[in-house]
Amino acid sequence: MNINATLIGQTIMFALFVWFCMKFVWPPIMAALDARNKRIADGLAAAERGKNDLALAAKRSAELLREAKEKVSEIIALGDKRASEIVEEAKAQAKIESDRIITAAKAEVEQEVFRAKEQLRTQVSAIALAGAGKILGREIDAKAHNDLLDKLVAEI
């Protein structure tokens, strides 16, 4: 337990160790730790940014969805409207067509009636002539009484 020159040796050794540590040990370790700190901070910031982006995207997608739904219902309403319009149009056209058919049918019927009447009239006049001939007992000159017959036919 004597104080001797070991003291000086220890002091020199101490100084050398500290110098070495200060030169070759501490700075690279500290640099790496700082780099990692920065990387972690960056990562956290990126994560935060990502989270914000995600929230924004979710908001945006919800908005898009809502818009799309609106548009869809709009389109459906429009389609409904158009469908009823088409139905209306078809109805109108059908009405016109049916009216046309009815009119044509009526005209035809009238024609038929007219033709039947004519026929009937002719036949009635023939019957009348035949009847008159029989009654009179002689032949009537068709030509001579044509005017009379036509008058009759017109009356019928």
Add this chain to the structure above:
Amino acid sequence: MSTEGLTTSAYIKHHLQNLTCSIQEGHFHCAHTAEEAKAMGFWAFNVDTLLVSLLLGLVFLFLFNRVAKHISADVPSGMQNFVEWVVEFIDSSVRGSFTGRSALVAPLALSIFAWIFLMNLMDLVPIDYISLITQPMGIGHFKLVPTTDPNATIGMAIGVFLLVLFYSIKVKGLGGFVGELTLQPFGKFGLPVNLFLEGVNLIAKPVSLALRLFGNMYAGEMIFILIALMGASWVSFSFASTLLFSSQIILSLGWAIFHILIVTLQAFIFMTLTIVYLDMAHQEHH
């Protein structure tokens, strides 16, 4: 272990004796007794202290330097993890106690902590084991724990003291430093008193650093020696001897476990006080 004819006091003395060597008349010569070591005077070296502390310092620097060379900012593993843990611990201690900015203080604190920790840790090597190696080599004394040698602790304290002086003068200027020593706390008319008080204050720093560490480790070592003596007093398979022997095992285990705390604590205290002293040296008024 005690051999025939070795007394208790001789056993204790043996364990407290450094391997002191000097060059006498051109020959490298090592002291065999405490008296001989004393007679060598100042220009002798405690070879064991120098050797062990040098080895431990190199172990520390080698390990840390190896990690520092291959360090990356990626996910750390194994040794790098451990080194980073130590470095961050030191860094936060320095940040907590040292208010200025200095490239020296943190690595200084790391060196102090690691070196003292390793030197103190040698205390946990069973005290008689080292002589199993050194005795056959013809080395009579070998103290494995450098911090139980006041030369080692005072040597470090001198290093710290020189740094305190250097930074005091660098930060405050020579005039400021001298002024701090002489002009407070009682003004210029109380100059001798001031010088005395501040001088004591200044000298107390290295002295407290050195003696606290030395005292703690020396006392710890002494207790290990005393515990080892219990088993060394073995005579026969008597009740007393068996009791003493088993007590040694239990006590040395207990003391070793407690010493793990002291080893770390003393290294930490030396480091923290160094940081605080350097912090004071950097400040204008303290």
